């Protein structure tokens with residue numbers, strides 16, 4: 001169960017996690033991407049802003065140095081007061097320069113003021129080469145390559161374009177925007193006379209005030225300036241400020257914009273909600289699919305169980321039995337001890353089923369199944385193969401153990417079973433096939449067959465017992481099967497016929513005949529009914545045999561008006577619910593009178609003392625049949641049956657008659673039975689009378705009727721015809 005569940009929900013959960021994970025990664029990546037783009041855009045913007053600022057500053061300076069008046073006052077002659085007023089004071093006031101230097105045509109600093117204070121020429125000599133040197137050099141190069149104006153233009157336009165160079169340079173740990181601007185004529189009224197024009201150098205410190213102004217213009221938060229190159233620092237937005245050589249000498253940095261992160265922060269709650277909702281949906285779906293899976297697994301298990309188990313008892317069915325048997329046989333080589341198959345068959349199941357109905361039959365099977373199961377240990381399989389057939393597979397046992405198990409099974413089945421319709425005794429027979437390691441070649445099919453053969457032998461030997469399979473049983477079984485087929489054929493083609501044995505009264509007058517079935521086998525010769533009647537009972541031919549006997553005897557009875565024709569009725573026949581109907585139909589068919597027929601039944605037919613039997617017997621007597629209790633004295637409770645059933649006659653069993661005259665006790669028993677019969681107003685007949693002495697003693701005791709070889713063996717019907725024609729008297733041969 002667990003297996004399939006994870007098989008279903010694991011990929012589901014995995015997919016859900018993957019989806020959520022992917023979503024989160026994509027979100028973060030997009031946010032980072034947006035942030036990076038925003039950063040690049042802002043950095044580009046700031047860089048252009050910085051350039052604009054420089055252009056701004058250069059333009060401010062140009063307004064003072066690109067001027068004819070500046071040419072006159074700085075080149076033609078140096079005018080210190082003009083310079084202080086127009087260059088120094090004006091530019092500091094306009095742009096807040098920190099330092100302003102004016103170089104004359106010879107490159108001498110004629111004006112040099114820092115924060116409004118004159119700066120010494122020593123300072124200039126020391127710092128100027130690094131601080132102003134590079135821009136000155138670049139300025140002179142451009143001056144050299146730019147043609148000078150020669151006079152005013154005819155159209156009155158400007159004659160010069162500004163020549164200026166700017167860069168960022170460091171001084172004493174501070175960064176400055178330094179600019180070199182060439183003094184030039186604007187309208188050509190005053191022209192530079194020297195080889196080189198004067199130059200104005202300015203330095204603007206990039207201090208807090210500068211940065212604030214810049215920051216507020218571009219809305220940059222947290223702006224500050226680093227010395228050196230700090231562009232590699234992560235997390236910040238940068239602008240590298242370069243000197244003329246392109247080296248970064250200072251870095252402007254500020255808090256970068258994080259629109260992606262801001263978006264993410266805003267989106268995170270809805271995303272979490274969506275993901276949470278998704279998670280809940282996934283869990284609900286997983287639970288539901290697990291339930292569905294569990295349901296499927298359960299019904300699959302049920303179907304599997306039903307496929308190999310018997311619905312009525314819950315025991316393994318034939319399919320599972322065969323599988324277990326095969327496993328046991330295959331495993332024989334790995335085991336030290338033998339294995340056994342036990343075939344089990346209930347002895348009188350059919351009787352219970354026919355008498356009490358299928359519900360009782362089912363109840364019986366269930367009760368027996370439970371009993372058999374409790375007897376078997378773990379590792380022993382009890383199966384129901386169908387009907388009233390069960391089987392056990394047991395491994396690891398010796399012959400002794402197998403015998404003990406078989407005995408236990410037989411004992412268990414012999415005990416009465418309480419059903420809703422009352423207690424029944426059925427009993428069971430067990431056949432055991434023991435297979436040891438040496439017989440590994442014996443397959444499962446053969447093992448089961450051997451157990452069956454042994455079970456049939458147990459039935460033959462009187463039921464309610466067990467038998468081990470032996471090789472010669474095969475032959476016997478084969479013979480029995482053959483005999484079954486022969487009997488079936490004989491019933492069809494008249495091979496079974498009737499002999500009649502006369503019954504005489506005290507005066508030797510024939511008063512009745514007992515119909516006895518005869519079968520002359522085409523090969524084996526005459527076969528005793530003591531053999532073929534039980535065979536017919538076992539193989540389901542007893543009804544056919546019984547009907548055939550009744551039809552013949554009923555027909556013959558019509559010719560023998562003064563004689564009672566006694567017909568043996570098997571207990572199995574009696575238990576047929578429709579037996580009285582069958583008999584009634586035969587009466588009609590043959591035209592016989594019920595008054596002329598006596599039905600011989602045994603205790604077995606009365607067993608169970610149930611409603612159906614009582615009703616059947618009442619109906620038969622109502623039809624006019626008389627009833628004789630056969631083999632009287634051999635059963636357990638012959639007496640009690642006499643009281644409960646309307647019996648007309650008792651037949652004292654041959655086993656009491658044979659010892660008459662030799663065994664005094666036998667005489668006493670017979671006398672007691674006769675007295676009993678008289679007390680109950682029943683007729684009484686002795687069977688198996690062979691000697692005059694037995695006959696004499698029976699007469700002395702007062703037993704009215706007798707039957708036996710002394711008077712006549714069972715004879716063909718035509719002899720009875722002759723007997724009847726001759727007056728119905730039998731001359732008893734006188735003893736020598």
Ligand code: C2E
Pocket residue numbers: 501515516517528529530533549567568569570630631687688689690707708709710714
């Ligand atoms: P049973 O009903 O007790 O029949 C009497 C048996 O005793 C018959 O054996 C008969 O031949 C035999 N017998 C008669 N007189 C003597 C005698 O003086 N000495 C000895 N030793 N035996 C004598 P049979 O015909 O072999 O029948 C055996 C049993 O077969 C019968 O016993 C009866 O139970 C059964 N049977 C015979 N015919 C039928 C039948 O048509 N239907 C049914 N259901 N059972 C039958």
Ligand code: CA
Pocket residue numbers: 514568600630
């Ligand atoms: Ca009989």
Ligand code: CA
Pocket residue numbers: 630631651653654687
């Ligand atoms: Ca008898």
